[in-house]
Amino acid sequence: MSRFDLTPPTQAQREALIAGLSGEERRVLLQHGTEAPFCGVFLDNKREGTYCCRLCGLPLFRSSAKFDSGTGWPSFFEPYAEEHLGRIRDxxxxxxxxxIVCARCGSHLGHVFPDGPPPTFERHCLNSVSLAFVDAGEPLPDPLGRGGAEAGPA
Known part of the structure; x- marks a missing residue:
């Protein structure tokens, strides 16, 4: 069970969060779009930390699970917590x-494929615009004002 509150944002919270998105973020997160390959800001990110949902801030992936898949999108072999992701047949x-969508707010993140490395053999292929990055040791975002945001992994 997650130690994070997975309750969806209220309509007012959701509207406030959406107001802060760029057009490209709206297209990908809300309309299930895909950014072009090899252009995302997190594709070559090598810093240690946590990747969170761009809309609601829920932690989604740790940098320690990131790998170079050669596909042009940031790829991860396991989520921060399985219950933080929703899986939908597409x-x-x-x-x-x-x-794969954020389990808390339903935002589109990308897709998961069965061709990743051990131990999960999954490749979670993400859009950079669906993500926010928090450096290790920094507090995780709390855009819903629920408190209890923990620091990212050291």
Whole structure:
């Protein structure tokens, strides 16, 4: 069980969070878009820390689970906590994939594929615009004002 509050934001909180998004962030997070490959700000990020949902701040992935998949998008082999992700069958674009969304706010993050490295053999392929990054040792974001945000991994 997660030590983070997974209760969805209220409509007022959601509207306030959406107001702070760029057009590209809205297109990807809210309309299930995809950013172009090899252009995301976190593709080559090597810093230690935590990747969080750009909209609601929920921790999604640790830098220690990031790997270079060669696909052009930041890739991770395991989530921060499995219950922080929702998995949805996606049959768009003439293929069957598994979409991953933030379990708290429902924002589109990317897709997960069964071709990652051990130990999970999963490749969580993420859009950089779906993410916010918190350096190790810094407090995690708390845009919903729920308190209890913990520091990212040291």
């Amino acid at each position: 049959t768009s674009h003439g293929m069957i994939r598994t979409e």
